[in-house]
Amino acid sequence: MKYRTLGRTGIKVSPYCLGAMMFGAIGNPDHDDCARIIHKALDAGINFVDTADAYSRGESEEIVGKALKGRRDNVVLATKAHQPMGDDPNQQGNSRRWLVRALEGSLRRLGTDHVDLFQIHRPAPDTDVEETLSALTDLVRAGKVRAIGASSVPASDIVEAQWVAERRGLQRFRTEQPPYSILNRGIEREVLPVCERYGMGVMVYSPLGGGLLTGRYRRGQQIDTHRAGFGFKHLSDERRLDAVEQLIPIAEEAGMSLTHLATAFAIAHPGVTSAIIGPRTMGHLDDLLAGAEITLTDEILDRIDAIVPPGTDVGTLDMAYNPPAIQRTALRRRLPDERSAA
Secondary structure, three states: OOOEEOOOOOOEEOOEEEEOOOEOOOOEOOHHHHHHHHHHHHHOOOOEEEOOOOHHHHHHHHHHHHHOOOOHHHOEEEEEEOOOOOOOOOOOOOOHHHHHHHHHHHHHHHOOOOEEEEEEOOOOOOOOHHHHHHHHHHHHHOOOEEEEEEEOOOHHHHHHHHHHHHHHOOOOOOEEEOEOOOOEOHHHOOHHHHHHHOOOEEEEEOOOHHHHHHOOOOOOOOOOOOHHHHOOHHHHOHHHHHHHHHHHHHHHHOOOOHHHHHHHHHOOOOOOOEEEEOOOOHHHHHHHHOOOOOOOOHHHHHHHHHHOOOOOEOOOOOOOOOOHHHHOHHHOOOOHHHOOOO
């Protein structure tokens, strides 16, 4: 396994990051099996593991913590906070009150005294970014966190956070974790260039397009998969399925699976440090590891560009972040009596 520098942190990480979302109740509830998957990934040279408190309400962190006993020092361990962890409205978000408490819970479940990367799982428009950065800075100074990052943050918010950090003398976001795949290339337009400008590492999630780039979902076919059970709309999006049908021949002609084409594409961009792979079974991991040495030629990348142009998205992932300006109709519609021009 080759290693890349995570932004300008000096930390070396593998181009594949082991995502732990599928470890626990929502994916694989067998803790011993999950531990075997983690150990095999580490044995293959993957040294980067990403989890979150919200994954199966902490169960994923518990599994990762048990699996890393005796190997913790050789792993770059990342976790996230923001998503609800209870019914209390203050058990979520990016406030100082919650982030400090959330990290303590994560450290306890992970069985460690620090994490190498602590990330806000999503933006929080109701919280001043200075409040968030100030809390994260104190956690770094306390030795509980080595670096801080964010996930699914729009380019303009990344810039604002960098400015606030510089002007207030606070720790700055060193990483960003956005969705990225052949089907969702929107971050190529602004997010990736901004991250490169600020020397941020980028670990992309859903390199398989939320499951569509496994080749198991085809036009006109009903598929009974674990992922399909969540009712994701993106799995039946006709535009995305059409793109998949055009991508499959490219992979076949190149002598590789669609899965390998997709993961190789994700790590080929110079702004991407690592692609997060999230196996649920040992078979999933074996398949992903088998494509680790694949290099896509310029000809293949050009053919992909012809199907999904750079900087564009084909449909939207169900789990993608939508800012309030998109979610709330009141922010994009004037009052009825103000809409006319005369």
